[in-house]
Amino acid sequence: MTARELLAGGLRIEAHKQRSTKAPIRAASLTERYVIPLDQHSGLPAVPLVKPSDRVRMWQPIAQPAPGISAWLHSPVSGEVIAIEPRPAPHRLGAPTLSIVIANDGRDRRFENAAAIVSFEQISPNEACEHIARGGIVGLGGAAFPTANKLESSLCENGPQLLLNGAECEPYISCDEVLMRERAEDIVFGARALLHALCSPNCTIAIEDDVPEAQAALRQAVDKAADPRIRIKVVPAIYPAGGERQLIATVFDAEVPHDGLPADIGVVCQNVGTAAAIARWIRDGQPLVSRIVTVTGDGVSEAGNWETRIGTPFSSLIADCGGYTERMSRLIMGGSMMGTSLAHDDLPVVKATNCIIAASALDLQPRGLEMPCIRCGNCSQVCPAFLLPQQLHWYLQPFDSDQLARHGLLDCIECGCCDYVCPSQIPLAERFREAKPLLARELDAHLSADAARARFVARNERLARLEAEHRAKLAQKRRPKNEPTS
């Protein structure tokens, strides 16, 4: 199978990125309060190391990872912890989640973390992983998976190939593009650190063909580093080319098993933003306390990319952009294809916040009335995961878990291509997003039922065997006694 065949499906859609990429990255204004949700990364929530009324310094660790998959959290400012309480969080669609609230004293007094490592090649790969974990680094592509956990699970004999994902395929989001334009050297530094931590033989930086400035900047930085292990690969700007599995298919001509991980075929994929965050932590000693956030859409006066400290309220970022226009209609975190609608802007920026869209009716036309599926098959032609969305939709009502599992519902990447082309305006991806956890739970229940059955059977067999042995022993005991009399 060739790369082009593997990147089947997908859409060429209007990118809507010009508005936010005109100006360079600017620093977002500081605010009085920062809200740091403890569960903002994938895995388990972090455990607080501070308590209310503690003084904290900028970059000080304020929560440590729970055992298993979890990440460190650091204070973005110096000041005082005023509460640890549930606060609305964007990654929970506005539902409250336990958060550390810090009042900013405006002095930015720094906490002295472990000394910055000038030459990371001096430390062992294991120490490098550990060091990356201590920086609170998580994947900045959107899923916020703790990077150190990903690196540890990807270690293999000859070292996996490293893939840096700069294919920012989703419309409206431009934080990676401006990062590559302005901070290409950070990305290359981070790439070399990752190569070392993974004992990896080579690194491919994937970038889309519609961002020439970013390509030029990246090329310059790679040439300057003169590291033969690092190469740049230009991929076609097709949505969702930047999906992890889709990008690996395009770049390496290999398919990740549907029930496996990229590590299974010797690849580990990281976002370019993650690499830059690693560079800042290793080189400058700055943990992941800020990220670039794209604020765009027709609903704000001036779109742009902002270097934003984690915990900054969305409302403050909107104010930096000159506030809402009268055309503002919907607030979205993420891109226009996979983003989630939010009810209000009193929510903190988290590590996974790559983009805030203040959308007007021009940006996002309201969806029309849903009509019955006419089985045209357009959805299966655009599905980048090789699924049959029309069949999945069929088996959702009534919920047929066997058929849904057989048709690969759990392999749906929720990219929304099927929605986009559906002539009947069926919100397919949304339905699949809701159904996936239900199906996963049901399959889990099946597995545990099988395990319970096996233990029940084993126990009954054991009890029967013990009973038989006991009877045999009793019979043997009786025989010698009875023999003389008989």
Place this chain on the structure above:
Amino acid sequence: MITALVTIIILAALAGVATVATAGAPKEISLADRIDALLPQTQCRRCTFAGCRPYAEAIAQGAADINQCPPGGERTAKALARLMGVPPKPVGKEFGVVPDSPAVAFIEEDACIGCTKCIQACPVDAIVGASRHMHTVIAADCTGCELCIPPCPVDCIVMRPAPAVVR
């Protein structure tokens, strides 16, 4: 004409061979097996039988109804009705209440005297411990059958919500 006939005969013969070859060594799946696969394997005996398998066999023989499994709830009752080709009906109240969410047993370890009675009662070997030593429930293996609760002489076993599965 003759060629056509011969071809058809040969093809038919081949098809017959193929059918026999694929059908070779059939693995019999009995009705009881198929019913058992739909049951939640809680082994709680609320259906009045000695476990899920005996209940499945009873249904297969027509000795039990399809609505006797409270842990399976409406879903299981519906699935059984579909399999047996009978109209669906709600779980009978006499067999117990359908639980809202899964629960597992938990031993309050300070109170446990180490009598091993719960270990003997557990149908799926989900309790570990030794005589006069503290016992504990392996939450991941507990089916929530509640059979360990009545034998406990010090009432130190309570039901708690099942831990969430981290994927």
